[in-house]
Amino acid sequence: MIRFDAVTKRYPDGTVAVDALSLEAPSGQITVFVGPSGCGKTTSLRMINRMIEPTSGTIWMDDQDTGKVAPAQLRRGIGYVIQHAGLFPHRTILDNVLTVPDLIGMDRKASRARAMELLERVGLETRFASRYPAQLSGGQQQRVGVARALAADPPVMLMDEPFSAVDPVVREQLQAEFLRLQQELGKTIVFVTHDIDEAIKLGDQVAVLNVGGVLAQLAAPAELLSRPAGPFVAGFVGRDRGYRALGFTTDTVPVREAVTLELGADLGSARGLTEDGWVLIVDDQRRPQGWLEVAAHPGSGQILPETLNLGGTLAEEGAALRTTLDAALSSPSGRGVIVDADQRLVGTVTVADVVARIEARQGTPEAV
Numbered sequence: 001m002i003r004f005d006a007v008t009k010r011y012p013d014g015t016v017a018v019d020a021l022s023l024e025a026p027s028g029q030i031t032v033f034v035g036p037s038g039c040g041k042t043t044s045l046r047m048i049n050r051m052i053e054p055t056s057g058t059i060w061m062d063d064q065d066t067g068k069v070a071p072a073q074l075r076r077g078i079g080y081v082i083q084h085a086g087l088f089p090h091r092t093i094l095d096n097v098l099t100v101p102d103l104i105g106m107d108r109k110a111s112r113a114r115a116m117e118l119l120e121r122v123g124l125e126t127r128f129a130s131r132y133p134a135q136l137s138g139g140q141q142q143r144v145g146v147a148r149a150l151a152a153d154p155p156v157m158l159m160d161e162p163f164s165a166v167d168p169v170v171r172e173q174l175q176a177e178f179l180r181l182q183q184e185l186g187k188t189i190v191f192v193t194h195d196i197d198e199a200i201k202l203g204d205q206v207a208v209l210n211v212g213g214v215l216a217q218l219a220a221p222a223e224l225l226s227r228p229a230g231p232f233v234a235g236f237v238g239r240d241r242g243y244r245a246l247g248f249t250t251d252t253v254p255v256r257e258a259v260t261l262e263l264g265a266d267l268g269s270a271r272g273l274t275e276d277g278w279v280l281i282v283d284d285q286r287r288p289q290g291w292l293e294v295a296a297h298p299g300s301g302q303i304l305p306e307t308l309n310l311g312g313t314l315a316e317e318g319a320a321l322r323t324t325l326d327a328a329l330s331s332p333s334g335r336g337v338i339v340d341a342d343q344r345l346v347g348t349v350t351v352a353d354v355v356a357r358i359e360a361r362q363g364t365p366e367a368v
């Protein structure tokens with residue numbers, strides 16, 4: 001656990017970067033600091049590992065006052081990842097990852113083996129180990145940055161805009177892999193970003209800071225979307241809040257049985273089968289393949305993949321209501337297709353079914 005207790009940072013020129021910040025970043029969770037440029041995110045982060053000293057207040061790490069721990073010792077337990085990865089250009093990838101283990105005199109053979117394992121874990125092929133940073137893409141360098149921060153197995157990770165310098169597609173991959181890795185590792189993470197969508201995606205809790213280093217709200221993402229603490233947070237969180245909050249609301253929508261035919265079946269057998277003229281086509285494992293619009297295929301013959309309308313996303317049972325709603329809204333038949341974890345058909349839902357479920361939730365404690 002990391003706890004800020006009335007922490008203020010006033011720079012020598014009088015700028016108050018952080019103003020009496022009090023909050024707790026729980027162990028094993030991701031706490032995101034988000035806010036507009038200059039609101040004191042980086043300053044707050046760097047005060048944790050004493051790269052910047054607070055003017056007043058205390059930062060606790062579990063029951064230790066960090067101000068009383070020598071910075072070098074403190075940093076052994078804290079991994080640090082920055083934008084552009086900050087790799088040493090003249091050292092190989094492996095040596096970059098080994099920076100901290102070498103610094104603190106860990107056994108080289110053991111830490112080398114661990115470094116190779118870490119490279120794999122962050123999604124890099126080990127053949128990259130002997131390359132230099134300039135021979136890697138931005139996204140790959142960022143992965144090395146994460147591996148390097150993890151090399152000494154610190155319980156705490158500080159991450160300052162680690163995914164900002166890469167393109168949106170790579171960024172999404174890095175975010176997804178980061179969340180997967182965190183599920184395995186359960187580190188205490190403080191993550192800085194200026195991007196509210198990234199904050200909402202990654203944070204177990206999100207601290208929204210306002211210029212002047214004032215904490216505007218500390219809340220779980222769903223709450224931030226559904227109950228912004230005031231106009232500043234509401235404006236910063238942005239549009240479509242209600243819809244985005246559905247992304248955090250998992251609930252089971254009652255599923256209707258679907259009339260289906262298998263791929264390869266006779267087109268004639270589809271006629272008159274359903275009232276609305278749409279039949280869901282599955283394979284021999286009951287995995288949905290697409291919708292058949294019966295009226296659009298008056299001839300005879302077999303139902304083939306090219307006969308099908310592939311519109312419509314699939315939603316897994318118990319998925320977030322946003323996913324289920326999207327399945328219904330995007331379906332050419334107006335019925336969203338629900339599948340199980342093996343992608344086998346469970347049934348269908350209508351937009352009205354999902355909306356009824358959303359309405360039923362209004363007024364409950366975690367209402368959207």
Ligand SMILES: Nc1ncnc2c1ncn2[C@@H]1O[C@H](COP(=O)(O)OP(=O)(O)OP(=O)(O)O)[C@@H](O)[C@H]1O
Binds near residue numbers: 042194
């Ligand atoms: N060394 C310094 N001396 C004086 N003022 C500083 C110093 N470092 C930062 N500041 C000021 O403190 C405030 C907070 O800066 P900080 O870098 O923590 O913000 P940030 O939220 O991380 O911003 P960004 O998203 O733009 O990186 C800003 O007004 C900045 O200009």
